[in-house]
Structures are given as C-alpha cells and as structure tokens.
Amino acid sequence: MPEDKTKKSLKYSIYDGISFAVMDGMTASFLTPFAIALNASVNMIAALTYVPQLLGAVFQLFTSKLVEILKDRRNILVASSFMHAVLWIPLLIIPYATPGQKYLLIVYVSLQTILVQLMQPIGNSLLGDLVPKYERGRFFGLRNKAVGATSFISALAAGLTLNFFSPKHPFLGFTILFVIAFLARALSGAFKSMIQDPLPNPEPAEKFSLVDFVKRMDKTNYGHFVIYIVLFKFATYLAAPFFAVYMLKNLGFTYLQFTIIIAAELIASFIAMGIWGRLIDERGTKFVLYTSGMLTPLIPFLWLFSSNFYYLILVELFAGLAWAGFNLSSSNFIFDVVKPENRVRCISYYKFFEGIAIVIGAAFGGVIISHVPSWVLLNGILVVFMISGILRFAISAALLPTLKEARLIEVNVEHSFFKRYLTIRPSEGLVFEVIGKYKKIKEKVREAGKYLKFDKKKLVESNENKEYSRRLVKFIDKNISPRKEQHDLTDMHEIERITEEIEKGKR
Numbered sequence: 001m002p003e004d005k006t007k008k009s010l011k012y013s014i015y016d017g018i019s020f021a022v023m024d025g026m027t028a029s030f031l032t033p034f035a036i037a038l039n040a041s042v043n044m045i046a047a048l049t050y051v052p053q054l055l056g057a058v059f060q061l062f063t064s065k066l067v068e069i070l071k072d073r074r075n076i077l078v079a080s081s082f083m084h085a086v087l088w089i090p091l092l093i094i095p096y097a098t099p100g101q102k103y104l105l106i107v108y109v110s111l112q113t114i115l116v117q118l119m120q121p122i123g124n125s126l127l128g129d130l131v132p133k134y135e136r137g138r139f140f141g142l143r144n145k146a147v148g149a150t151s152f153i154s155a156l157a158a159g160l161t162l163n164f165f166s167p168k169h170p171f172l173g174f175t176i177l178f179v180i181a182f183l184a185r186a187l188s189g190a191f192k193s194m195i196q197d198p199l200p201n202p203e204p205a206e207k208f209s210l211v212d213f214v215k216r217m218d219k220t221n222y223g224h225f226v227i228y229i230v231l232f233k234f235a236t237y238l239a240a241p242f243f244a245v246y247m248l249k250n251l252g253f254t255y256l257q258f259t260i261i262i263a264a265e266l267i268a269s270f271i272a273m274g275i276w277g278r279l280i281d282e283r284g285t286k287f288v289l290y291t292s293g294m295l296t297p298l299i300p301f302l303w304l305f306s307s308n309f310y311y312l313i314l315v316e317l318f319a320g321l322a323w324a325g326f327n328l329s330s331s332n333f334i335f336d337v338v339k340p341e342n343r344v345r346c347i348s349y350y351k352f353f354e355g356i357a358i359v360i361g362a363a364f365g366g367v368i369i370s371h372v373p374s375w376v377l378l379n380g381i382l383v384v385f386m387i388s389g390i391l392r393f394a395i396s397a398a399l400l401p402t403l404k405e406a407r408l409i410e411v412n413v414e415h416s417f418f419k420r421y422l423t424i425r426p427s428e429g430l431v432f433e434v435i436g437k438y439k440k441i442k443e444k445v446r447e448a449g450k451y452l453k454f455d456k457k458k459l460v461e462s463n464e465n466k467e468y469s470r471r472l473v474k475f476i477d478k479n480i481s482p483r484k485e486q487h488d489l490t491d492m493h494e495i496e497r498i499t500e501e502i503e504k505g506k507r
Contacts (some may be wrong), residue, residue, distance in 0.1 A: 005196050009130055012194040014143050019188035021147040023181040025154025027088075029262045030162065031109065032244040033255065034174050037166075038095065038102050042245060046366030049241040050359040052110040056117030057355025061210060063121045063348035073126045074197040077119055081189030084115045085182050092178035095171035117355065121347035128335045128343055129198045140328060141277020148270035148324075152263055159259020166255060173255075213349045221404045222337045226350045228399040229330060230357045232293070235391035237361030239300050239384050242369065246381045251307050264313045268320025276325040285333045286405040292325030293400050297392035300385040304378075333403075 035045050070076055091108045098104055131139045158177050165173035208216075217223030247253045247261065280288050299322065302315040338346045365384045372380035 006130055006198075009195045010139065012191050013127060013130070014146055016188050016191035016195070017143050017147045018150045019184050019191055021150035022154045022184035023188065025151040025266075026158045026177045026184070027181045029155055029244070029259075030158055030174070030177060031105075032241070033162070033248060033258070035102070035105060036245070036248055037170055037174070038099070038105065040102050040105075042242075042369060043366050044102060044106075045245060046241055046362050048106055048109060049237065050362040051106050052113035053355045053362070054359040055110045056113040057352045057359065059114045060117050060121070060348045060352040060355065063118055064345040066118065067122060067125075067344050072197055073122045074192065074195055076122055077126070077195075078189050078193045080115045080119045081185060081192055084112055085185035085189065087112050087115075088178045088182040088185065092175045095174070117351060120351055121344045124331070124334065124347050125340075125343040126195070126197060129340055130195075131335075135281075138277055138281055140332065141274045141280075144273040144277075144324070144328060145270055148266055148273055152266035152270060155266060156259060156263050159255050159262070162255040163259070208345070210349055210352070213346075222334075222346065224399070224402045225330075225333055225337065226353060228293075228395065228403065229350070230353045231395045231399065232392060233354050234357040234361040235388055235395055236296075237358045238365040238368070238391070239381075239388035241362050242365060242381045242384060243303075246303075246379075247312075250379060250381065253309070257309055261309075261312055261316050264316040265320035265323070268317040269324040270320075272321045272324040273328060276328050279325075280329060280332055284405045285329050285336055286403055288325050288329035289333060289403070290400050292322050292329060293396040294393075295322035296326055297389050297396060298322070300389035300392070303385050304382055 031048065032045055035048055040048070066076060067073060087108055091105070094101070094104055094108075161176055162173040165176070213223075217227060244258070247258050253261075276288055276292070296319075299315065299319045302318065303312070306312070334343070334347060334350070365388075368384050368387070369380035372378075372383050376383060378386070
C-alpha cells in the first residue's frame with residue numbers, strides 16, 4: 001500500500017482510538033456504579049464482569065471464519081462499531097422502563113462485549129499490518145497516550161456529571177453518559193471507515209483448530225505467552241470487579257472521589273506510555289513485559305495498608321504506571337511473535353482463553369467474598385485483593401522467565417562510520433542495519449568498503465536468501481540512506497566474518 005495512504009490510515013486510527021476513548025472513559029469505570037445505583041448485589045456485579053466475558057470469549061472463536069467469509073476487515077470493524085453504538089440506547093432506558101429487571105444490564109453489556117471481542121483480533125491484525133515493524137513501540141505509545149489523555153478527560157467529565165446530578169436525579173447523569181457514548185462510538189465507526197485495509201498477505205494463513213493450538217502451546221514462544229497472560233488475568237480478575245464496590249460501598253466515596261482515583265491511574269498511564277514505548281523499541285518487548293509484570297502484583301497489596309483517599313490516589317498513580325507498561329508490551333509481544341497471516345486466528349484463540357480466565361476469576365472472587373468467615377479480621381474484598389496479589393506475583397515469577405525476546409535488539413559496534421550496524425531479531429534471525437551519519441555519503445561508502453572485505457559474488461551465491469544479499473551489496477556499493485535501512489542475512493557465519501572485518505578496521 002502507498003506510503004501516503006498508510007500514513008492517513010494510521011492518522012485515522014488515532015482519531016478512531018480517541019473517539020473510542022470518549023465512549024470508554026464515559027462508561028467503562030461507571031457501569032459498576034450504574035449497577036450499584038440499580039441496587040445490584042455483589043454476585044450480580046461479579047456476573048456483570050464474567051457473563052459478558054464468557055459470551056465474548058466464545059464468539060472470539062468465530063472471528064477468523066468471519067474474516068475468511070467477508071474478506072474486508074475494515075467493513076467488519078465499521079459495521080460492528082455502529083451496532084455497538086446502537087446498544088447504548090436500550091441500556092440508558094433501563095432505569096426508566098424496566099428498573100426491576102436488572103438482568104437486562106447484563107444482557108446489553110454482553111451484546112456489546114461480543115461485538116468488542118469480535119473486533120479486537122481483526123483491529124489488531126489490521127493495525128499490525130499498517131504499522132512498520134520497528135515503529136510499533138513508538139506508534140502505539142503515541143496512540144495510547146492520545147487515548148489515555150482522552151479517557152482521562154472523559155472519565156473526569158463523567159464523574160463530575162454524576163456528582164452534579166446524582167443527589168436529585170440518580171439516573172439522569174448516567175443517561176447523559178450513555179448518550180455521549182452512543183455518539184462517540186458512532187464517530188469511531190466513521191473514522192474506521194477511512195482506514196485502508198492493506199492487501200492480503202501473500203503467504204496463506206495456517207489453518208489450525210483450537211485443539212491444535214492447545215497442543216502446541218507448551219512448544220512455542222507465543223504459547224508460553226498465552227499461558228502466562230491467561231493465568232495472570234485470572235489472578236487479576238479475582239479482584240478487578242470489586243475495586244469500585246469497595247470504594248463506593250465500603251469506603252463510602254462520592255462519585256467525585258471515585259472519579260479522581262480513576263483519573264490518577266489514567267494520568268500516570270498517559271505519562272508512562274511514551275516512556276514504555278521507547279523502552280520497547282530500545283530494550284525489547286520482553287524487558288518491559290518482565291518489568292511491568294513484576295510491578296503489577298504490588299497494586300492489590302498496596303490497597304491493604306490504608307483506606308485514606310489521598311493515599312489511594314498515590315496507589316493508583318503507581319497502578320497506571322505499571323499497567324501502561326504491561327498492556328503496551330503484551331499487545332506488542334503478539335505483533336512481534338505471530339506471523340501477519342496468522343494474527344487473526346492466534347489473537348482470537350488467545351482472547352478466548354483470556355475471556356475464560358476473566359470469567360473464572362471474577363466468579364471465584366465473588367464466591368470468596370461471600371464466604372469469608374466472620375473470624376477473619378479483613379473485609380472479604382480485602383482478602384480477595386491479598387489473594388490476587390500473591391497469585392499475580394507467583395505467576396509472573398514462574399512464567400516470565402520462560403518467554404523469549406521476539407523483538408529487535410540493537411548491538412552498537414561504535415565504528416566511526418556506522419551508528420550501529422547489527423541487530424538481532426530472535427524470531428527472524430540477524431539483521432544487517434546501516435545508518436549513515438555523514439553528508440558526503442558516497443565518499444564514506446568507499447571508506448566503508450575497506451572494512452567490509454568480503455567477496456560480494458560469493459556472499460550472494462552462498463546465502464540462501466539471495467534477494468536480501470543482493471540488496472545488501474547494492475546498498476553498500478551505491479548509497480547509504482540517512483534513514484534506517486534493514487537487510488536480512490540468514491548466513492550467520494558471513495555476518496560473523498563481516499563483524500570481524502569491521503572490528504579489525506577499528507584497530
């Protein structure tokens with residue numbers, strides 16, 4: 001696809017993300033308060049998390065088949081976005097038309113979740129094809145910063161709206177939020193329609209069943225990643241649905257206090273996203289995943305020490321920092337390790353198991369809270385927080401070391417002509433990378449030839465990937481661009497020899 005169309009599509013994808021963030025900021029953190037306003041029980045609030053996730057997880061399995069039938073990923077995303085938008089209308093009617101039928105809240109949220117879960121693998125696959133490989137950390141860091149800033153403003157506006165209207169009109173504030181959510185989601189669909197779907201990958205997608213995927217999980221890097229995330233999400237969702245309940249019911253926080261605590265996490269996430277993105281590009285995805293994977297288990301423990309409002313703001317600032325790294329690195333890991341032609345299928349299977357983990361975690365968390373014996377000094381929700389923290393730490397400590405880096409790692413050889421020349425990409429082999437540092441390109445190329453003493457013809461003939469070798473030789477002979485160029489070399493011995501020649505030239 002032409003570069004100008006790619007740039008426009010990426011720009012519209014950011015606008016799409018911002019529009020989605022308006023909807024998400026207005027509603028994601030306030031569906032539980034909405035259920036509380038409807039006098040929902042703790043078990044129903046848990047069900048509001050696990051029932052939609054269960055149905056969404058099941059429908060994930062049909063995503064790859066849907067893409068095979070309809071072909072155009074963009075059209076699927078646009079149609080799903082508009083259907084998602086429409087579902088906010090019956091949701092806002094519940095308090096006025098059917099206040100006693102609280103289960104309808106679960107029904108409508110489930111339908112929304114099904115649509116979102118169908119869109120996630122398709123949207124991730126499309127963006128993965130659009131964003132250049134070695135700019136993903138930067139791009140998604142930038143996109144997530146824009147989304148995070150919008151989510152923060154939207155959540156703050158939502159909290160202020162609820163705080164203003166709730167004393168006299170308990171549901172009017174929620175009605176306003178859901179109307180805005182409808183409009184923002186519709187706008188998101190409009191921006192999706194402006195994103196170009198790249199041409200299908202020439203490589204045919206591998207067709208493997210869910211059973212085949214499970215059988216190979218312990219043998220592949222991606223399989224180890226899925227196992228880790230699934231178990232980690234189970235541990236996380238033991239507690240996740242009940243933070244809002246704890247703040248609004250147990251601590252008696254107002255909607256404004258509740259919103260400020262949420263906003264603290266969003267602010268920290270917004271600030272940290274760009275930093276994590278740069279670290280991913282410089283140090284690798286696993287480094288960031290490992291670091292954030294060891295930080296996030298601390299979050300539920302921190303909630304045990306104090307219920308002071310200002311203390312909890314600090315806790316959520318830390319939570320935003322940790323989760324920003326975890327979410328960004330986990331999504332990038334998928335792009336790094338999965339072949340483009342298999343992304344939809346692999347992501348849908350991954351999301352299926354993730355959804356099941358969330359279902360079991362939320363349901364189990366609700367059961368624990370309901371059955372904490374009276375002699376336990378801690379509140380039932382705090383007991384769940386503690387168990388969640390212990391499990392998160394144990395899972396990260398046990399499984400993170402099993403993951404292998406699947407992203408660019410740069411090696412700086414510090415030669416006067418080269419800024420860096422060799423990179424290691426474990427999933428694809430080694431990459432010869434040349435970055436020019438001088439204006440007089442041709443003169444410096446001739447100088448560089450003194451340090452690259454190899455038989456060009458022999459290099460091309462001996463290398464299995466002759467096309468890349470020819471490109472490399474032509475590149476060195478003719479020109480070195482001021483911007484980064486990458487050329488794959490599959491002959492590791494030849495690269496080692498080139499490395500030695502450059503090192504000799506330095507001495």
